[in-house]
Each structure stands twice: as C-alpha cells, then as structure tokens.
Amino acid sequence: MAVHRRIEVMNLSGSAGEVALVRFLDRKIIDAANIQELGDELFALVEKEKKQNLILNFNSVEFLSSAALNKLIMLDKKVKAAKGKMRLCNLRPEIYEVFVITRLNQLFDIKPNENDALAGM
Numbered sequence: 001m002a003v004h005r006r007i008e009v010m011n012l013s014g015s016a017g018e019v020a021l022v023r024f025l026d027r028k029i030i031d032a033a034n035i036q037e038l039g040d041e042l043f044a045l046v047e048k049e050k051k052q053n054l055i056l057n058f059n060s061v062e063f064l065s066s067a068a069l070n071k072l073i074m075l076d077k078k079v080k081a082a083k084g085k086m087r088l089c090n091l092r093p094e095i096y097e098v099f100v101i102t103r104l105n106q107l108f109d110i111k112p113n114e115n116d117a118l119a120g121m
Contacts, residue, residue: 006038009045012055014121020051021114024061029068039071043078052084055117059090069104076107085109089117 008023022042029035045051056072058064072088079086089111091099099105111117 004041006034007041012118014053014118017053018051019053019055019118019121020045020049021055021057021118023057023059027060028063029061030063030065032067035065035067035071038068039074042071042075046075046078046082046084050082052079052082053121054079054084054086055114055121056086056088057090057114057117058088058092058095061095062092064095064098069098069102073104073107085121087111087117087121089113 006025008025010021010023012019012021022045024038026034026038029038042054045054054075076086087109090113091110096105096110099108099110
C-alpha cells in the first residue's frame with residue numbers, strides 16, 4: 001500500500017466495483033511543491049494502484065489554486081483513459097463558484113456529498 005502525505009484514501013464498494021474515496025489533508029492547495037506531490041499521489045492511484053473509480057471529497061479544502069485545478073483536469077483524463085469514473089463532492093460554495101466560472105463544472109461530475117457521489121458508481 002502506498003504512503004500518502006497529501007491525501008487519505010479509503011476503499012468503498014460501488015455498484016460497478018471498488019471505488020477509492022479520496023479526502024484531502026491540506027486546507028489550502030496553493031503551494032507548488034505540495035500541488036506536485038498531490039498530483040503524483042493522485043496519479044499513482046490510477047496508474048500504479050489501478051484504481052479506476054475515484055471520489056474526491058473536498059470537505060476540508062478551503063482554497064484551490066489554478067495549478068491544482070490543472071492537476072484535476074489531468075487526473076480526469078487519466079481516469080477516463082483507464083475507463084473509470086471520477087466524481088467530486090463536498091465543494092464549498094466559493095470553490096464551486098470557481099468551477100462554474102471556469103466551466104469545469106461541465107467537465108467534472110460534481111455531487112453534493114459522498115453518498116450521492118457513490119450512487120451509481
């Protein structure tokens with residue numbers, strides 16, 4: 001099992017199989033080095049640990065930089081290439097607003113909470 005410094009991962013069962021629930025440990029995802037490390041950990045879930053279905057829970061995240069958004073876009077491409085699904089949940093209103101402004105709410109499947117995100121996965 002991989003060691004994660006920026007995320008906490010739990011395995012859940014969805015209707016389509018195993019789902020990795022990812023919770024972020026950082027409240028603010030803005031530092032370049034931390035974002036790189038976070039990206040590496042998220043990408044490793046798909047590439048090394050062969051997780052196809054991910055739920056990213058943003059409950060503890062207060063701020064995301066544009067570089068962090070870019071990592072999420074790259075992660076979404078990796079998940080889709082692995083024929084998996086990725087959903088985001090528990091975004092604070094101010095973070096969700098950034099997704100709306102950048103139109104990323106049209107790219108990502110965003111749910112209000114973990115139960116809704118897990119439904120149908």
